[in-house]
Amino acid sequence: MNNISTDVDNAVTVRNVCKNYDNVEALRDLSLEFPRGQLTSILGPSGCGKTTLLKIIAGLLKPTSGEILVNNKPVTGPGPDRAFVFQDFALLPWATVLRNVAFGLELRGVAKSEREAIAEKYIKDVGLTDFEHSYPHELSGGMRQRVGLARALSVDAQVLLMDEPFSAVDEQTRRKFQEDLLDLVKNENKTFLFVTHSIEEAVYVSDQIAILLPRPSRVSEIIRPSGFREKEALNIRRDPEYLDIVDRIWASLRTYVE
Amino acid sequence: MKVFGYRLPGMSSLLLWALLWEIVGQMELTFFLPPLSAIFVTLMEIGTTKVFIKALQETGHAFFVGTFFAIVIGVPVGIMMGKNRLIDEILLPWVNMFLSAPLTALVPVLMVLFGFGLKSIIITTTLFAIWIIVLNSRAGVLQINRSLVEMALSFGASPKDAFFKIYFWAALPEILGGVRIGFIRAVKGVIIGQLLISVVGFGALFELYSSNFLMKHFWAVLIVLFTISFIIAECLAWLERRVSYYAAQR
Numbered sequence: 395m396n397n398i399s400t401d402v403d404n405a406v407t408v409r410n411v412c413k414n415y416d417n418v419e420a421l422r423d424l425s426l427e428f429p430r431g432q433l434t435s436i437l438g439p440s441g442c443g444k445t446t447l448l449k450i451i452a453g454l455l456k457p458t459s460g461e462i463l464v465n466n467k468p469v470t471g472p473g474p475d476r477a478f479v480f481q482d483f484a485l486l487p488w489a490t491v492l493r494n495v496a497f498g499l500e501l502r503g504v505a506k507s508e509r510e511a512i513a514e515k516y517i518k519d520v521g522l523t524d525f526e527h528s529y530p531h532e533l534s535g536g537m538r539q540r541v542g543l544a545r546a547l548s549v550d551a552q553v554l555l556m557d558e559p560f561s562a563v564d565e566q567t568r569r570k571f572q573e574d575l576l577d578l579v580k581n582e583n584k585t586f587l588f589v590t591h592s593i594e595e596a597v598y599v600s601d602q603i604a605i606l607l608p609r610p611s612r613v614s615e616i617i618r619p620s621g622f623r624e625k626e627a628l629n630i631r632r633d634p635e636y637l638d639i640v641d642r643i644w645a646s647l648r649t650y651v652e
Numbered sequence: 653m654k655v656f657g658y659r660l661p662g663m664s665s666l667l668l669w670a671l672l673w674e675i676v677g678q679m680e681l682t683f684f685l686p687p688l689s690a691i692f693v694t695l696m697e698i699g700t701t702k703v704f705i706k707a708l709q710e711t712g713h714a715f716f717v718g719t720f721f722a723i724v725i726g727v728p729v730g731i732m733m734g735k736n737r738l739i740d741e742i743l744l745p746w747v748n749m750f751l752s753a754p755l756t757a758l759v760p761v762l763m764v765l766f767g768f769g770l771k772s773i774i775i776t777t778t779l780f781a782i783w784i785i786v787l788n789s790r791a792g793v794l795q796i797n798r799s800l801v802e803m804a805l806s807f808g809a810s811p812k813d814a815f816f817k818i819y820f821w822a823a824l825p826e827i828l829g830g831v832r833i834g835f836i837r838a839v840k841g842v843i844i845g846q847l848l849i850s851v852v853g854f855g856a857l858f859e860l861y862s863s864n865f866l867m868k869h870f871w872a873v874l875i876v877l878f879t880i881s882f883i884i885a886e887c888l889a890w891l892e893r894r895v896s897y898y899a900a901q902r
Binding site for chain 2: 449452453454472473474476477478480481482484486487488497498500501502529531549
């Protein structure tokens with residue numbers, strides 16, 4: 395915290411990114427900044443290019459034009475500074491929880507004993523102790539996403555890219571995940587990019603909300619909730635500012651939802 | 653299946669057919685169908701002879717070498733076709749053509765190219781087995797969940813890692829299915845090779861027994877062949893069932 399800079403320190407910067415699929419314009423001249431150590435939600439109706447943007451930042455897709463900077467270095471492909479959490483979990487069905495969590499490290503060539511020790515720690519952190527030797531099909535949806543999260547955490551990337559990570563789990567598990575995510579942002583000194591289509595979820599977990607609108611995709615608004623971020627997790631949902639922001643976002647999105 | 657409330661063990665129908673065979677055989681309707689019991693007696697007699705053991709070894713050797721190449725070449729080619737659109741476009745017409753081609757008609761050409769020995773028999777066996785293995789491996793790769801591949805890439809997988817740690821395993825249920833059918837086709841291939849190219853192994857036995865109208869011997873060898881390929885196919889089906897738990901959710 396001793397580097398003094400006048401600008402906000404951005405972990406990820408998106409500059410004038412365009413993405414075309416054949417004749418379809420998925421993203422047009424999109425610029426966005428993601429402050430370090432914070433959680434930024436990318437929120438918008440379906441088809442607004444949220445996931446496309448996240449995959450471009452991950453280096454899984456190439457932008458048609460424009461550039462992405464992670465820690466001020468241009469992105470040319472996937473890198474160890476970013477880790478991805480998938481909507482459908484993307485677990486290896488033939489591997490145990492332990493191997494799945496350690497898989498990112500395995501691909502980076504970390505020795506078996508070392509990577510399993512790291513994986514054990516994160517399996518414990520996400521609350522899956524005693525499930526190390528279970529297979530994904532033996533777990534519930536919520537537990538599977540905990541495995542996906544532990545895998546992303548265990549590679550210790552500074553930037554976590556989460557693509558609608560809670561949309562395939564049930565409502566109660568989802569609320570628990572959202573509370574856990576707040577702790578994670580507080581305790582892990584990482585930058586979170588969080589794609590969601592749930593307005594309540596975005597407002598609940600975010601330091602900054604970027605609202606994307608479709609046809610053509612662009613950032614229409616950036617909202618930074620200020621008042622309730624320091625409150626207890628349980629009190630956020632009845633905070634007047636929380637409710638106001640939820641209403642405001644819905645007012646601007648409703649015309650785009652058919 | 654249940655009959656009168658009793659649960660019948662698998663393959664009970666074989667017993668029924670064996671009984672029918674025995675009855676028809678005892679009636680001496682045709683020399684083509686001797687009683688099943690007589691066939692088994694003959695099997696016991698010839699099963700221990702040097703000629704039979706040697707034939708079994710020759711056929712087994714050609715069969716396993718042939719299927720080995722079919723798997724070692726067929727699985728990677730199929731996976732590459734599933735992964736890469738260009739390779740797929742180039743190879744798919746050929747694979748489909750050879751899958752349905754009457755390969756037996758090609759055997760004389762193979763004899764000209766590779767001689768009258770073991771090499772041609774092995775190549776015939778491989779040619780019978782490989783195409784379905786290629787197609788099944790390809791089909792296995794084509795249905796891989798896209799996000800598994802993206803996951804591996806996002807964590808920095810090299811192409812080699814992606815091949816061995818994602819594509820191969822994700823396509824394994826289909827690959828095993830292809831190998832199972834490929835093995836069954838290879839049984840046909842090896843016998844045809846041993847009948848047409850050089851008359852050795854089980855092919856020679858079939859040739860010898862049928863041309864001398866030794867039907868008991870003929871059926872005995874056929875039953876051995878059937879039993880061996882049945883056991884191999886069942887072993888592979890068992891392996892397939894072991895990985896099928898994840899076939900539904902890749």
